[in-house]
Amino acid sequence: MSGEFGRIARYFAPLASAEALGLADDAALWTPPAGRQAVLTVDQMIEGVHFLPDDPADLVARKLMRRNLSDLAAMGARAEGYLLTTALRADTPETWLSAFAEGLAADQARFGLPLWGGDSSSTPGPVMTSITMIGSVEPGAALRRGGAVAGDALYVTGTIGDAVLGLHAARGEIADPTGHFRARRLLPEPRIGLALAGLVHAAIDVSDGLVQDLGHVCRASGCGAVIEADRVPLSPAARAAGPAWRETILTGGDDYELLIAAPAGSEHALRQACAGTPLTRIGHFVAGAPAVTAVDKDGRPVTLARTGWQHF
Amino acid sequence: MSGEFGRIARYFAPLASAEALGLADDAALWTPPAGRQAVLTVDQMIEGVHFLPDDPADLVARKLMRRNLSDLAAMGARAEGYLLTTALRADTPETWLSAFAEGLAADQARFGLPLWGGDSSSTPGPVMTSITMIGSVEPGAALRRGGAVAGDALYVTGTIGDAVLGLHAARGEIADPTGHFRARRLLPEPRIGLALAGLVHAAIDVSDGLVQDLGHVCRASGCGAVIEADRVPLSPAARAAGPAWRETILTGGDDYELLIAAPAGSEHALRQACAGTPLTRIGHFVAGAPAVTAVDKDGRPVTLARTGWQHF
Secondary structure, eight states: OOHHHHHIIIIIGGGBOGGGGGGOSSSEEEOOOTTOEEEEEEEEEEBTTTBOTTSOHHHHHHHHHHHHHHHHHHTTOEEEEEEEEEEEOTTSOHHHHHHHHHHHHHHHHHHTOOEEEEEEEEOSSSOEEEEEEEEEEOTTOOOOSTTOOTTOEEEEESOSSHHHHHHHHHTTSSOOTTSHHHHHHHSOOOOTTOOOTTTOSEEEEOSSOHHHHHHHHHHHHTOEEEEEGGGSOOOHHHHHHOGGGHHHHHHOOOOOOEEEEEOTTOHHHHHHHTTTSOEEEEEEEESSSSOEEEEOTTSOBOOOSOOOOOOO | OOHHHHHIIIIIGGGBOGGGGGGOSSSEEEOOOTTOEEEEEEEEEEBTTTBOTTSOHHHHHHHHHHHHHHHHHHTTOEEEEEEEEEEEOTTSOHHHHHHHHHHHHHHHHHHTOOEEEEEEEEOSSSOEEEEEEEEEEOTTOOOOSTTOOTTOEEEEESOSSHHHHHHHHHTTSSOOTTSHHHHHHHSOOOOTTOOOTTTOSEEEEOSSOHHHHHHHHHHHHTOEEEEEGGGSOOOHHHHHHOGGGHHHHHHOOOOOOEEEEEOTTOHHHHHHHTTTSOEEEEEEEESSSSOEEEEOTTSOBOOOSOOOOOOO
16 A cells, blocks of 8 residues: 555554544544543644744654643643644655654653544645644533632743743754753643642643733633742743843743642642642732733833734 | 734634633533544645635635535534634735635534634645534444445445536536536535434445545455446536546545445335435445456446545
8 A cells, every 4th residue: 555545554553542443434433431521622733833844753743742732731631532634745755754653652652642533635835734632521620711810829830931942042043052942842741630620710721922821811711910020930041041031931932831820828739739740839810901910029010022922 | 802813703703602612712622412422533625735726715614614524424423513723824815714714604504513613823835724523423323434245235425526527627627617517526515414324334425536435445344346337426517528537537536425335125225314315326345355346337347547536
């Protein structure tokens, strides 16, 4: 077998579970776990938009997987399986596809989820891939963006800004001697599996940028938020970049950390739920318009020229 | 609101159901109907590959919807909802997107299914869209490609070949005075809702071409098939095209009719189940290697230079 069907048999069939029906039928067949709700998300990665032409294909696959897993993490969901689309150019080398499939295999093993189906195509344009990821939650246990209330504390997992500094490093605009920024840009860590249900009022993953994604929470919740900019957790490398990069760090995207609104006084329980995952309190929610304010350690407003990433 | 979020609010939020959570969360939340299995499929449409740059955007949307519905039809599934991805160029006019959304709205109303979520992006390349469609079936009732046995009759719904003749018409290679070929290329009719469960041994939709898709059934079922070429149902326009187009008709794709394997003697029940949908017996399954043979009305083999459509 050659061509499209040969590629499917060689690279994708080994990744598939029983739900995929051998990748030889018109659709996948999944029996949802009894009594649970399904959580469904889709994300694209397009060459020149979400990844650079020279990015290793295995890491493109793993970042695509992890961006979707991060959406499930933000909903407090467990991953069940995924559908994949690929659109490759005639001159995309076979080695690109084999490395891409190796990346999928690596993260399927890491996160314990199988391929259920997909669609492959040719394209005259940039290489394009997408994943539709399906997860599940206990009924009513899904975390939402709305639900934050004035007085809630604002937390973030991990560190912020490394991924966007990795983009600037790829452009030669900032040094990256240890490769830390590059690693964070290429291989984010989705915060899947934290036991946040019942503990938090709202959650979102930081994909468009800390300020913008917090703005989404504010609009959905009908309140404002204050970020104490000096509390935002930075890696040693991001800290070493200095204050000139502060706005980039606060507004750059692609971190895939979780922003969490939780009632004051719940910090101990929250830290137990996040066992092993770094968690930093970086601000709080306030009554009023759904605006995000950043303040410095003296409480003075930090002015931001832009708030985050949008397509167009 | 402008840009990405403004477009989502203007064009897509009106199409969304409660499962979409206002298109303002990280994922959709769907409660699967108790006791049913989920059926999941995804299809892409890329400018220059699956549609022509001048194709009306509303019909691009509807064909995308219908290609996915056809996959559900081939599984005997009921449609529940869908996720949408779009990747538009900076110079894609706003009118393209508004027409695209109108097409989605028209077919949502026609087929009774809502938008649950999606992902929008920019792209430097061809416009790209995909739909992940979610359906459901009674446990064990899904139709499959495997299951045909020697002696089964082979049926097809509707007529074959109009869509591929529409592609040749778009290239000026065949006349299309009534626009019939164009209409069939741009707006296929998915055969959703036929009550085939328990009546048929196998089913598939004709997307890659009659011969190739029948080959998929043969490989999955472990038997061969014979097409009586002169029985293949043609529209008056396709019939008028003459014998020079026979191979194109038998091997061209994009028909989205159903190919069905059913036990001999079940024809009456099958016609009742397909009430209102044209159904033609065009051949039968035979023991042996999973090969597809076409024969003329005297039983002589019809030689085909190609079997169907593959990407790459």
